[in-house]
Amino acid sequence: MATEGRKFKNFTEWFDELLLNSRIADPRYPVKGFIVYLENGKYVMECVRRKLEEKLEKDGHKPMLFPIVATEENFSKEAEHIKGFRQEVFSITRGEEGSSLILRPTSETIIYPMFSIWIKSYADLPFKVHQSCEIYRYETKATRPLLRVREIPWNEAHTVHESPEDAERQFKTAIRIYSEVLEELGIAFLLLKRPDFDKFAGADYSVAFDTWNPDGKVNQVATVHNLGTNFSRVFEILFERRDGGKEYGWQLCYGMGYSRVLAAIIAHHGDDVGPCFPPEVAPIQVVIVPIPFKGNEEEVINYSREILNKVREKYRVILDDRKDVTPGEKFYHWERMGVPIRLEVGPKEVASQTITLMRRDLRERLTVKIEELEKTINKIIVEMPKIFLAKSRQILGKMIIDSYTLEEAAEAIENKKIVRACWCGNIECADFIKTRVGGEIRGYRYDIHEEPFSNCVSCRKNSRYVIYIARAY
Amino acid sequence: MATEGRKFKNFTEWFDELLLNSRIADPRYPVKGFIVYLENGKYVMECVRRKLEEKLEKDGHKPMLFPIVATEENFSKEAEHIKGFRQEVFSITRGEEGSSLILRPTSETIIYPMFSIWIKSYADLPFKVHQSCEIYRYETKATRPLLRVREIPWNEAHTVHESPEDAERQFKTAIRIYSEVLEELGIAFLLLKRPDFDKFAGADYSVAFDTWNPDGKVNQVATVHNLGTNFSRVFEILFERRDGGKEYGWQLCYGMGYSRVLAAIIAHHGDDVGPCFPPEVAPIQVVIVPIPFKGNEEEVINYSREILNKVREKYRVILDDRKDVTPGEKFYHWERMGVPIRLEVGPKEVASQTITLMRRDLRERLTVKIEELEKTINKIIVEMPKIFLAKSRQILGKMIIDSYTLEEAAEAIENKKIVRACWCGNIECADFIKTRVGGEIRGYRYDIHEEPFSNCVSCRKNSRYVIYIARAY
Known part of the structure; x- marks a missing residue:
């Protein structure tokens, strides 16, 4: 994984x-x-x-x-x-x-x-x-x-x-x-x-x-x-x-x-393999990878085509039926291309009229009945950005470190964090923060009011703002 | 009209x-x-x-x-x-x-x-x-x-x-x-x-x-x-x-x-009023203009809204319910905006559950039953570019004038025509044509072979190409 x-x-x-x-x-x-x-x-x-x-x-x-x-x-x-x-x-x-x-x-x-x-x-x-x-x-x-x-x-x-x-x-x-x-x-x-x-x-x-x-x-x-x-x-x-x-x-x-x-x-x-595009913006949303064994190549390919025809109208889908490439290589290739949903089709799936579906966000494999495929894909397409957002928010939350001193702040920036600190509002302190902390004041929250929780991180006088300090692109 | x-x-x-x-x-x-x-x-x-x-x-x-x-x-x-x-x-x-x-x-x-x-x-x-x-x-x-x-x-x-x-x-x-x-x-x-x-x-x-x-x-x-x-x-x-x-x-x-x-x-x-956009690319495809008379304003507006709701999912449509503008001014305005289909809705239409539809390509008014509205709009949307194309081809055909002499060619260019003539293929003649005719050689047909129908329009020697001469942007 x-x-x-x-x-x-x-x-x-x-x-x-x-x-x-x-x-x-x-x-x-x-x-x-x-x-x-x-x-x-x-x-x-x-x-x-x-x-x-x-x-x-x-x-x-x-x-x-x-x-x-x-x-x-x-x-x-x-x-x-x-x-x-x-x-x-x-x-x-x-x-x-x-x-x-x-x-x-x-x-x-x-x-x-x-x-x-x-x-x-x-x-x-x-x-x-x-x-x-x-x-x-x-x-x-x-x-x-x-x-x-x-x-x-x-x-x-x-x-x-x-x-x-x-x-x-x-x-x-x-x-x-x-x-x-x-x-x-x-x-x-x-x-x-x-x-x-x-x-x-x-x-x-x-x-x-x-x-x-x-x-x-x-x-x-x-x-x-x-x-x-x-x-x-x-x-x-x-x-x-x-x-x-x-x-x-x-x-x-x-x-x-x-x-x-x-x-x-x-x-x-993204993960170690590559990006995972949210389905709405993914160049390819679904890839179908046949996994034929000797003797049943044809039925696996036919079943894969059947699935392709079932979903091609509604999704941006590709059937990777290349013969000289192994299924494992195909998995890797399409993960690198950011495809969020993979359908795997082998003899077992043909026999049971199911599809093995791999959703990239959770890296989970599901077995889906063919008649429920569309519904399942729809559900994942709706769910995936929400799961992404929840996870992204969690990471952001963990990345923010409250700092009470310039030393703490500098250490947090050094450790690839975003600093939350209090500031008096004076430009001299802003300059001092930038020099000493190694990050710049990005501002204070617009969507919520945050009450200062300490004195100014720089001058120690009364603070007016809860600011976020970070290095920036 | x-x-x-x-x-x-x-x-x-x-x-x-x-x-x-x-x-x-x-x-x-x-x-x-x-x-x-x-x-x-x-x-x-x-x-x-x-x-x-x-x-x-x-x-x-x-x-x-x-x-x-x-x-x-x-x-x-x-x-x-x-x-x-x-x-x-x-x-x-x-x-x-x-x-x-x-x-x-x-x-x-x-x-x-x-x-x-x-x-x-x-x-x-x-x-x-x-x-x-x-x-x-x-x-x-x-x-x-x-x-x-x-x-x-x-x-x-x-x-x-x-x-x-x-x-x-x-x-x-x-x-x-x-x-x-x-x-x-x-x-x-x-x-x-x-x-x-x-x-x-x-x-x-x-x-x-x-x-x-x-x-x-x-x-x-x-x-x-x-x-x-x-x-x-x-x-x-x-x-x-x-x-x-x-x-x-x-x-x-x-x-x-x-x-x-x-x-x-x-x-x-386009016509004297303004452009008419092919429905596929028109910013607004259908405009609904209510034509209320005193005493039935409300039923006309309600019926117009009903029509709007009927077609808004499938088309780019606008209901022009401005109160301080006359229907005639609205007609003119939306024709200037290039809207290809206009729906006119008055007390008569409410009473008979119809819509008066004006298609801009033929400048024809049709009476359409409300249950046939979508079918009629679909038909017009498919037809309109074909009618445009037939008409455009007809104009192009009439615009092309066969010329046998430089004088004829020059006169045709002067009269805003495209000249069809024969050319020997020599650059000297091309230069001469440009100077004397006032248009440039645009080339010869790629899609069909045209057999020269006279000697070179310039030097009178054997011609190799049937060329088109025009002024160009």
């Missing part, structure tokens, strides 16, 4: 091997920070994309596609924003004549000039759009496939509202949508309000979805930002109020990174 | 107005050749994308995602290719240290270095991948929204084969897949083998799908290229043959432009 030891012991080695072996991604592209997404990686990201887009569109977000380039002029307009991103942009030398262009590091400065053309009145609000695209950030830290790349596949949504209250309601809706996506994929996360010094450039405040990684570094998979009127003032997104006056729109933007969600799926549900 | 006069009389004006009015695209982005795709344009392109990708994946193409950047070194490797694209590339100033990068104008030089890592033996072949992405070409001609842009949303497929025969078989499969996509969208096209001087840079030969545009310019929506071993030699895509020897892979690449297919859908099926 496969264990999950390796991913916790040596995450980098486990992850890098898996990416190639499981046809997720190939990091051997000759430009730093740019990788090739192979068929399984691309397929899973595409499923996550459709899932997210469906929820966004159901909530009234219109799908759009904005250009990849911002003019230098528009990009430079919002002072905080430009300060936050200036060091990270790729510039294009041949673009519009007489003005230079930058590749989007995020699309505020591309989208909002259009908003100012489109939005005239309260009747146009709320205005909600989304796009799935790639963004470009010239990362100066070490790059890591899926987790820290310079070409980032993501979805970004941008909304404009009539009032701060309406923007706040949408903020909670965005949190709900992202939470649903992650939970339905079995991914546990911490919902953290970022400290002011770490919020999105140009935002009033930011909330992030940080999920655990086996090496203890958190993986930020999504963020939601309240922009207030910071951008609408700069890009003149003015609307006529119900009372006839003019006002700047209240804006949000939020994004989810597809490659980081993919990384979380792999890291949370 | 709406006519289709305007699109033929003044295409540019009709098209530009429609793009904004029908929420297709906004060309007012402040960088030349870059446009914003609005919700309807984006939605239709996304449907076309899924349709094409499904067919490609059914044929064994694996979905992948390759980086947007090529290294200057790889980009420059294939001499013909670099010659063809050099003038069109956008370069990036901040990229990998010590080497410059270009934004993909097409991905051969990005993908093929990876192929050379992945492909080792005949057992790896055929190798087929596809990706949907945007490509970047610094167009020096006048840009036009959807038709000639600098940021081009498309799908590209790349394949490697064991033999030229296998590559040829795949060539025909690619032609079949693209033909199906276009025909299922009701788009007629000419399948033209490009003359040597106009083939893809680095290809042995190219076949293109040219479709008609109301202004007489053809719109190339897709191309299929046989690359022979031109690229595999340069990028060392070598495989071990069945007999143990080594050989360069035989390659194809082919692409379909989503914005150009969208332009064809609009141009072919």
Whole structure:
């Protein structure tokens, strides 16, 4: 039975091997920070994309596609924003004549000039759009496939509202949508309000979805930002109020990174053999492996085909009837490809009109009557993400260590944990924590209020926040 | 009744107005050749994308995602290719240290270095991948929204084969897949083998799908290229043959432009009011418009809701129950949004338990019994693209004018026609034709053999090809 030891012991080695072996991604592209997404990686990201887009569109977000380039002029307009991103942009030398262009590091400065053309009145609000695209950030830290790349596949949504209250309601809706996506994929996360010094450039405040990684570094998979009127003032997104006056729109933007969600799926549900994809996003959901013995090859193959025909309409299924490969090799191969359900069919199954079903989440073998196969698969498909989520939450819970001193915190970080500690709120202490603990303050809980349980871990004075400290990708 | 006069009389004006009015695209982005795709344009392109990708994946193409950047070194490797694209590339100033990068104008030089890592033996072949992405070409001609842009949303497929025969078989499969996509969208096209001087840079030969545009310019929506071993030699895509020897892979690449297919859908099926989207790709397939009279508002609305509930599971449907807008304004609005089927519900319909159905393709009103509604909608959804295709073919047929002299040809081009003429095959004559006729040689038919019907339209010597001459986007 496969264990999950390796991913916790040596995450980098486990992850890098898996990416190639499981046809997720190939990091051997000759430009730093740019990788090739192979068929399984691309397929899973595409499923996550459709899932997210469906929820966004159901909530009234219109799908759009904005250009990849911002003019230098528009990009430079919002002072905080430009300060936050200036060091990270790729510039294009041949673009519009007489003005230079930058590749989007995020699309505020591309989208909002259009908003100012489109939005005239309260009747146009709320205005909600989304796009799935790639963004470009010239990362100066070490790059890591899926987790820290310079070409980032993501979805970004941008909304404009009539009032701060309406923007706040949408903020909670965005949190709900992202939470649903992650939970339905079995991914546990911490919902953290970022400290002011770490919020999105140009935002009033930011909330992030940080999920655990086996090496203890958190993986930020999504963020939601309240922009207030910071951008609408700069890009003149003015609307006529119900009372006839003019006002700047209240804006949000939020994004989810597809490659980081993919990384979380792999890291949370994978084992020593490879990834196990949640059925909803698995490129292949069910593999049928015939196990013929001499003399009954034909009836085993025929029975396997019968099963294939029974389930092929409803599931993404493959019958692996290769002749020159042993069943054991096939088992291993399809586990590496992340297939969550395996059907094994031998003479015994033919004789009893059953199927041996191996579910990858529990690594359990069941004997299923042929007439109950569909029902059983359906049940597993519904159950599996819930089991994944429960397990993922359990691991996250165990990974969080309460620390009362900087030494304790440093030791926890060293041991690949996430630290929960108390903080006075001063930036000097934040800096001190970062230096001494070796992790950064990721923020305090947005979803629940946590009452400080000690004085500030750094200065020992009264604390205001229960913060989470971790290293991060 | 709406006519289709305007699109033929003044295409540019009709098209530009429609793009904004029908929420297709906004060309007012402040960088030349870059446009914003609005919700309807984006939605239709996304449907076309899924349709094409499904067919490609059914044929064994694996979905992948390759980086947007090529290294200057790889980009420059294939001499013909670099010659063809050099003038069109956008370069990036901040990229990998010590080497410059270009934004993909097409991905051969990005993908093929990876192929050379992945492909080792005949057992790896055929190798087929596809990706949907945007490509970047610094167009020096006048840009036009959807038709000639600098940021081009498309799908590209790349394949490697064991033999030229296998590559040829795949060539025909690619032609079949693209033909199906276009025909299922009701788009007629000419399948033209490009003359040597106009083939893809680095290809042995190219076949293109040219479709008609109301202004007489053809719109190339897709191309299929046989690359022979031109690229595999340069990028060392070598495989071990069945007999143990080594050989360069035989390659194809082919692409379909989503914005150009969208332009064809609009141009072919639109009328004076707006576009009519084929039901399969329509953002909204059915709109329900209540037509209440005083005293029966409630029963009309209730009946409309009943109809909505009847069809909402199967179709993308909207009930327009706005109170401050007249039914006539609603009709006009949803026609502008390209909705192919309208259901009108008034007191008469309530009384007789019927629905008045307006199908946009024939602009016909039918009275449908409520229990036959679903069957009728299904029938129309199946029929509509066929009717579109028949009509589109008829227009294409009428647009093609046989010409025996350069004067006739020039007059036909002037009159927004596509010229069919005979050509000796010499490049001098091609140049002469271009100068004198005002259109370029698009190629000769790939799908059928056409026997020359006169001497060369230019030099009057024996002709080898029946060519099509047109202006092009």
